[in-house]
Amino acid sequence: MSYAFAVAAVFLLFFALGVRRDRRRFGNAVLLGLAVTFFGVGLLAGIEDAPPGVAETVMICGLLVLGLGPVVLAGLLTANGVKMIRKEGRRPSNLLSLLAGLGMFGVMVLAVTAAATDSWALQVLVVTLLLVLGYVSFLFVCFVGYAFLYGRMRIRRDADYVVVLGSGLIGGRRVPPLLASRLDRGREVHERLAAYERPDGGAPVLVVSGGQGPDEEVPESHAMADYLVERGFPAGALVREDRSRTTEENMIFSKELMERDRPGSSCVIVTNNFHAFRAAILARRAGVDGQVVGSPTAAYFWPSATMREFAAVFLQYKVVNLGILGTLILLGALVWASR
Template sequence: MFAFVPAAVFLLLFVVGVLRDRRRFGNAVYLGLAVTSFGIGLLAGIDDAPPGVAETVMIVLLLALGIGPVVLAGLLCANGVKMVRREGRSPANLLTLLAGLGMFAVMGLAIAAALTRSPVLGVLVGTTLLVLAYVSFLFLCFVGYAYLYGRMRLRRDADYVVVLGSGLIGGRSVPPLLASRLERGREVYETLAARGGDTPVLIASGGQGPDEELPESHAMADYLVERGFPAGAVVREDRSRTTEENMLFSKELMERDRPGSSCVIVTNNFHAFRAALSARRAGVDGQVVGSPTAAYFWPSATLREFVAVFLQYKVVNIGICLTLVLFGILAWAVR
């Protein structure tokens, strides 16, 4: 029973964190630690399981550890190839392909270390696996909590609906990715308006990129108005270039017209949790909801979002990674 105490403690911290503010990466880490501790607790009590259960669990774990990485690496490479074919060869579109090839490289290095019995290769593989274990744990925390966050109930009321912009096709047309955000924003607006009270305002947030003929917010507003959305209910925030600026400049508009107002922020589902983190840092009182994204686009976009969040906490994360590397160097020095 005591084996499950850490899981209970981390679960309590998770619940308290969510009640205080849903938009914290610490919530994701507490959830991950709770699930991990629970799994360790189950394994600690495996000897008391009925006959055959322990053997079955061990076989499943060994298969997962042995075959799982190979299957995952293959799927990442396949997705990377599809991304390049459909979206082009930008660095962001190469993420899943590079991740898959990197996994195959580490597996090849591990095989080489086992065959040659090289101490140097052994330490290199061990250190690499330690760093990958830490990064993978954070990634699973990120994906798991982002999934939960995206399914939390929409707040009961809000003064604004803020739709975040993205790039335009041909410098002036709304692409499908942005159209899905706008349609989701319309749904949220109509839901809030139907609850009575003050009529909400929709803010189209997006500035003009160097290859665009007009600000994204203008194209977004035109898209909505052309499809019957009331023109007087749309405000254009046309200065922002990043998610952080989306939040800051939209907050200025909200505070100017309705001080102390709250909002619902709309983006794509893969971007929702990182946008929530940005909203919290900017001091925006807003919940973030996501719109659907094509399945093939999701893995690469999720990796990109995780990298951005990882680097937001770069002092801690890079510090821990360097500490793990230092352990590897010390292990090699005292071998």
């Protein structure tokens, strides 16, 4: 038990050092997840020393979570997936929660079948699947947990710019609710920064970042600027970045604008809350001195959007992650072949 707590303390120390070095690292999320995991192992190992009745209660709760938890989660994901299709259409990115829920049901059916038929091949397949899903699920929980913490960090007061990231337009020229949420949040952050006294006496500038897609009549940044100006935001405090087509380009081209006018400047980047942590990782990679904050998103949209963001981060480290998954699958194949 003491060993587990000691390992948890070591990972927690590395986590603290990682956060101090740069809050925008995915490694921080993994270190925090490992610290929590080993702390939990330590608690479970010491449960036998707990007062009478506590161990039995914990065991019953654990069995209920292990038995009913996956079924409930799969049902919720499936229901959310159906709602996403009804509200947002059948684009592949809107199907993630539905596919995840159905996939979980499929694995459960496969596990029951393997147990009922006593099939060696099916048992090896199920164990291999559970190992693969366990690894991916651990990283996903780390991602969600640390993204939650990152999104609640206090907004820096010394930023020179507020950068609002663009998204698609409705009808090729109108700002949709998702983007309007970002713009409203960006204006709020700009007003907060403008209220602070700055040593140089300058005022923060708001950058709207987004180029023109193939189905859009105007660049996203122009529609974003019009949205803000129509609602009373001063046009002189706006800068349009109208070349970017991806989040990576949002960062790169916005950085060029900021460095051109105020070399060495810092910024607060605004996007939706589900996108904030991945945007922070991309900002770090682009060399942008910026904190990312999120704007509210409809609850039904969050599960699929978060899965999409996690998948993108997962593939950013594809050499390590795909290597580990490949190793787990290879071990399963070797165990099956050894029979």
